[in-house]
Amino acid sequence: MAFIEINGGKQLSGEVNIQGSKNAVLPILAATVLINGIVKLNNCPRILDVFH
Numbered sequence: 001m002a003f004i005e006i007n008g009g010k011q012l013s014g015e016v017n018i019q020g021s022k023n024a025v026l027p028i029l030a031a032t033v034l035i036n037g038i039v040k041l042n043n044c045p046r047i048l049d050v051f052h
Contacts, residue, residue, distance in 0.1 A: 022047050 006012065022045045032039040 021045065 004016065025041075025044050025047070028041070029044075032041070
């Protein structure tokens with residue numbers, strides 16, 4: 001499993017391309033609540049847990 005480790009106190013911005021799968025989308029969706037600002041998720045699998 002690949003991961004991204006960020007060290008330091010500098011503000012980050014940019015984009016990350018992550019392969020979508022039904023098992024990955026829920027943790028990614030949960031991680032978005034930790035971000036101050038706008039988060040745009042594209043190409044998410046259409047599973048009921050995401051839309052309810």
